[in-house]
Amino acid sequence: MSSYGSRSALAVVGAVLRDYLVLAMIAALAAITAMVEPKFMSAANMVNIMRQFGPLIMVSLGMTFVIIGGFIDLSVAGTINLVAVVTISLIQPMGQVPALVTGLAIGAACGALNSAVILSSGALTQAEALFLTFGMSTVYSAFALLYSHGSTMHFWDIKTSKSIFESIGGGTVGPLSVSFAIFLVVLALLWVFQSKTKEGREICLTGGNKTAAALAGVRIKRAIVVIYTIGGFMAAVGAIVLFSRITTAAPVIGAGYETNAILAVVVGGTTLKGGKGSVLRTVMGVLLVILMSNCLNLLGVSTYLQVAVKGAILVFAIWLDNRKQA
């Protein structure tokens, strides 16, 4: 990300520490919890952590693109709600594969619709995008409620085969859970897309300075459509991983995912200012967020306090990010 050349040794140590503060925090957190509560290292807890990891990492990877592109997407909660209830309801009438494809397409369409709203209204600041996507989120959630009549749908109500979803939820390939294997594949693809392709570069330039990028002939509108479509698509992947694991889909299943995803991206070290960041950093951010709630749970900290801790960490991460820029 940054070059450490031509600086004093102390400054380099400081810079590395700031850049990879998350890794240090993850290690410290794991070590402390393992000492206080031996259950942390148990196989059951590890599986638990891996499972929780699945949905959030998918949503966060998509969110990383939106944030690198200089925008933000609060609509993922609504997208998850809609995709989850629609996909699960289609398994029986349409069959598994068409249901899966439809679900992913709805997610991508929701994302593309966000970008269309943003572009057509000319609301090209992050703050405006924040409110627009918040509005879109309520719209998608409302559709989810209307579609499902507010009721929760369960796997056991589905009479036909649902083997794909069952294996996403609990299957394994070799030593890995299926959802973890999906994560590895998706991560590799997105990393190459972000750092090695023309589109990825145009997204970074758009996030770095939209005006300058546009005046240099960079296709910023296209970049905006791409980031939101990826964001929506990845929210759909997250939704499918999520309801496959818990085998039910309620129309409010996605609540909180937007803030957790933003938290994970920012804590990972991708700047909210846009332009710089990486999907790899987001993996670290998600790990920290999941480990933190796992540890706090094991240590018996109340849920209310956990929310406060999360908020404090987000504030701290943004504060640190701003200090780095200054």
Place this chain on the structure above:
Amino acid sequence: MEAAGSDVILSIKEVSKSFPGVKALEKVSLDVQRGTVHGIVGENGAGKSTLMKILSGVYQKDAGTIVFDGQAVEHTTPHQSMQSGLAIIYQELNLVNTMSVGENVFLGRFKEMKGMRGTHAKARELLDSIGCKVSTYRLVSALSVSEKQMVEIAKALSFQSKLIIMDEPSSSLTAEEMCELVKIINQLRERGISIIYISHKLDEIFDFCDIVTVMRDGHVIDTKAKSEFTRNELITKMVGRAIENEYPPRPQKVGGVLMEVRSINTHKLHDISFKLHKGEILGLVGLVGAGRTEIVRAIFGADRVRGHEVLIDGAQVSVRSPRNAKNAGIGFIPEDRKLQGLVLPFSVESNISMASIDRFTKFGFIRDSLEKGIGERQVKALAVKTPSVKVPVGNLSGGNQQKCIVGRWLEIAPRIFIMDEPTKGIDVGAKYEIYMLMRLIAEDGGAIILISSELPEVLNMSNRVLTVFEGRITGEFNPESTPVNDIMTAALGLSGGCE
């Protein structure tokens, strides 16, 4: 007209200030006498504004001492410096448009004034004392620039200011308003108030300043009583060398028509049509806000403009976006380098390669070696001073940043180059290098449209100038053979029509 008092109100000793990559001030020393008007002249980037911002507490000095009214000044804030009797009136004026005149004069001090009645009464008194008749109940947004300046002066007086700094106050005043201002300045001097008057209009300096300081490249070059300066001496000291060497010769090989623009019409522009020739530098002259930037943005497709025609080599091209313009062979250096030109946290390399992404990608994938080649080629060709192509472009000096933008476009070899304020805020040496580049581009058969707020620059670089006033082209001139006054007359809209 000699100084009324002889004691020193402000003493600056060896003050230095650096910004990353730039030495803005280098051991600047300066004394301002009580009750004098002290003119400071210098080109853009000479350090005048930096010095004033240190005095008013916006910046902190790196080294040196400042003594104001017998008190050493260390780590002040703008508020503290105002309280201590040092007021600064910025070019862009610092008033709250949605509040009344009286409220602006005593902003945040209504309690001390015993409420609004006291506020308006006291404001009236202050305004009367400088002969200003504007009602204290009027909204500031409804005032003219000159009236706003008077409100600023009244505000300064309300703090019992002993020193008032005026930063280019005349830049948007009419001749009549200027006379008013001079009257007020003379009156303030009689009351024993010192004034630092910053300007690059030499007429004003010779008109009413007592003492003149010349600054250049962050140094104080000379301070003398006005009467001891001759006009030529002042200019030579400002520019640093004989003026003949400031610009390279104009391009010599002007050919046939390269681009023709037909009838650009927007709410700001009216029937803009002109031709641009091969090998030519065409200058657009006009006031800030006259529509110069809007014209070139329309040609480049940066703003949504409909109904006009652009012909290159006689063939019509459709330019609906900067991307279209780029593909049609048009390059663009925007007026605000930092906001519109560069992605500051990104490397020199990726800033240079921004316009030529297609050239370093194969099947949609980036080839790092190709990109590095582009960066290094342009850095070498333009002699950009940077430790490597990987450092953030924000670390470079203004001139080198500007070269990166030039290099970005040279990489795609545009035939038409639009340059909006290409030398704004960069030092004299780098300016000359940019001028040489412009000349080279033109000699290679390209053409340049040049916009600059520095009149000498446009007049000395261009083969031909168009004057723009209130969105209309008001004249076409050969700057070599036309008296400057004629061009200015057209640019100020004083006489319409082409010659």
